[in-house]
Every structure is written in C-alpha cells, then in structure tokens.
Amino acid sequence: MIKYIAYCRRSIEQEEKQALSIEAQIAELKEFALKEKLDVVEFLTESKTAKVPGREVFGQLIKKIQQGEAQGILAWHPDRLARNSVDGGQIIYLLDTEKILDLKFPTFWFDSTPQGKFMLSIAFSQSKYYVDNLSENVKRGNRQKLRRGVYPSKAPIGYYNEPRLRTIEVDRQTATIVQKAFEMYGTGNCSMADIQRFFFKKGVRRKKNDKMLPMSQVQKLLSNTFYYGLMKYAGEFYEGIHKPLISKGLFDKVQQVQKQRGKPRKQAHNFPFLGLVRCGECGASVTAEEHFKFYPSTRGKVAYVYYHCTKRKIRQPCSQRYLNSVEFEKQLRELLAKINLPKRWAEKWLEKLDQEQKTEIGRVEENTTEINQKVQTVDQKLGRLLDVYLNQEVDLLSYQQKKSQLLEEKVGLKEKIAETLKNGNDWFEPMREFINVAAEAAKTARAENNNQELKLLVQKVGSNYTLLNRQLFCQFKKGFAEVFSFGGSCGAASDSLQNPIWWA
Ligand SMILES: [Zn+2]
Known part of the structure; x- marks a missing residue:
C-alpha cells in the first residue's frame, strides 16, 4: 500500500490572502484521506512562499520521498507544492523515476499516466503564471503611478503617503526640518554628523529604536533628488507631482559641499561664530582663540575659547579686550531671544498671507503661458524618445542619458515658471520666512547645544554684528528691525508688536 505524506503550505505574504489557512488545509486533508482510505504517515506544514525554490520543509519532503519513507504526496492543490519551475520539475522527475507513485489533491484529479503528468505540469505552470502575473501587475501599477508622477514607494522623510488619494504629500512638521538640514549643510559649516545630531534633536529618528538615523541614511537624504522634484525609481528618473521642499540650486550646492567634504580637512569646531563679528x-x-588651563588636582587640562579683535587695522589703534566664549554665546542668545513673535499671531499672519498669495498667483499665471508651451515641447520630446526606445532604435543607456537631460531641462523650465510666479509676488516668500523665523527665534536661542542652527539664525535675522567693550551688538535686518523698532542697533525689546504697522 502506498504511504502518503501530507504537505500543507500557506505563504504569509500578501499574494496568498485568499488561500486556505494551514489549519483548514490539515482538516480538509484529514477528511479527504479518511474518505479515500489513504495511509498518511506524516503531516508537514510550512508558511513560506513557493515563488522561489529553497523551501526548507519542502526539501525535507523530497528527501523523505527519495529515501523511500513514502511514495505518495497529499496536498490541497498542486499550487501548494510548487509555484516555480524548479520545484515543479522536481516533482515530475520523481514521478518519472517512480520514486513518487501517486499524488492526491482534493481539488485536482491526478493519475500517474503521461496525460496525468501533462495535466500536472500545466497546473504547476499555471501557478507560476499566477505568480508572474501578480508581480507583473504590481509592476504595472508602479509604472502607472510613475507616469502620473507619484512615487510608488514609501514617502521619504518630509512627506507622507496619502492613503486615500494615493499621493505623496508634504508633512509640515518634518518638511521644515528637512529644509533646514539642507540649508545648514549647504552653508558648508556643518558636517554630516552635525546634520545627524540635528535630526535626532528635532525628533526625526529611527522608528524601531528611537535612535539617531544612520549616517548612511542622512547622506542618502541629502542626495535625494526627490526633494527638488525628480524621483529616482529602479535606476531611472521620473518627474514627480509632489511639492518640492527645496530648489534645485540649493540641492546642487549641497552636492558640491558633499563632494568637497569628502576630502578630509581640519575643522574649527570650537569656533562656530567665527567671521561673524567685527x-x-x-x-x-x-577672531577666536583657544587656551588651556591646567588644574592638577581637579579637572586636568581644560580648554577655554576667547573672542577678541584681530587689531589688524594698522592706522587704528585698538584698546579692546577679549570676551570668553561662554559670555559671547550668552550675549548672542540674549540678542536673538528678543525676537519673539507670539505663535497665534504668526499663524494668523501666515493664513492671511496664503489667501493673498492665492489671488496673486491667479493673476501672474497668465504671464507664464510661453514657458508652459516650452514645457509641453519637452514633454513631446520625452514621449517621442520613449517611442524610439520601445522600438529598440536606441539602447537603454543613451535612452536614460537623453531622458535625464530632458527632465533636467524640464525642471529648469518649471523653476523659471516658479520664479516668474515669485516675481509677481516676491514679497510672499521672504514674508513667510520672516514670520517663521520670528516665531521660532526665541525658541532656537534658548535651546542648548545648537550652535550650527544658531549661526544660521544669526545670519538670517541680523547683520553688522559688533563687539564693543565686551558687549555684543547687531543690526536686525529689515522687518525684524521694523517690528521691534530698535532704530538700528538693539537695545531693549520694544512692545511695537502690538501695533504691526508694517503689515499694511
Ligand atoms: Zn579692534
């Protein structure tokens, strides 16, 4: 009498959502074996996909058959046994060599004749077809998304996948952090590690353990063209419809800094505010200078940083003395902390700004028709290029090269459009930036260990930083000066906030 081994399998992957559970398969097979009076010596179960060869339990099954422990296999359907040509072929071969004498399936009739084997091989290849088709469908879905300009994968940091519209939208909270990271790195004053720490501090962390993003990920983020509008998928570039977070100009600058930074060079880590003050x-x-003091019994060697005048102006004798870095930083932070726009004001103003900009954009859009036509021409070229490639008249490499060339041209044109739009309402962006900076300044000034961020803020809000008699002064830039009506240099905070004349 033939001994059977029952084999039950269900993949945990998406593809087999509709397949019978392993428990159900066991129950069905037991009932079937009873009815057919089959001698089942063993039940083997496995929860792996049969798309690729190399299933462990399936391997045991084959081994047991080869060793003569059983001569028959019982399974729910041929597709439980094999969904790839290697495993399917193995079963057929074992039938040919009579190691397997019989196969039983409740859902498929098989007998060990040439016709039976032929039918079985068709059942196996049908299962393979199903798998191939499935991945083809996934690919097709992805291609459609790419054609629509939607990234068919997980949104990068700064964006999120909109589940209903199936688009990629800006995640306001993380987007500003990403923007700032690009800005900071673009200045050339920050290392990749600075950016890594910056992300950590701002709460952009690894999901699984709340730790710092790995350096490789930070690096990848800073070279991701997605942020200015081009998405790379499977080695090719596509134009995205998502809202860019940065300009191509800033992106290029960051790439340049990355390249330069690749070469090792000395870092003036202790002097973050060098070149800022006169x-x-x-x-x-x-300038800044480092001095060491030695405390033999307590702290050992301790470094102190002092800021002082270089006294390089020969004809101008100077009596100024140094200021130590702790006091320097404290004064700088005090200056910036005075910029404190209440949050609800900021929100109100931003809202109003959005409204005004919308009406303005409508007016300017009419002026961009010509560039839009150029964009259409590039689109047509892209279409023709694809045809030529599909007709195999050009090879893949030249196709890709030409394509990225055209796409870059298109991005350039689009930036031009954006610029034209901006020219019509060029006060919106600075205004928005101004409000955001003004609302955040005090917080940034009060945070700890954020010198790089602080420096960026320092450059944004003021100029003419001077040091006189160990006291730091500055001129707030337009807007900031008007809001606080300091009349040039900063003395005490004013309460002119309650009366923002400049808004009109
Ligand atoms: Zn001096």
Missing part, C-alpha cells in the same frame, strides 16, 4: 572700536574682524 570690532566696534577699530572695525577689524573678531
């Missing part, structure tokens, strides 16, 4: 007495630049 001497209030003689006008020479203020």
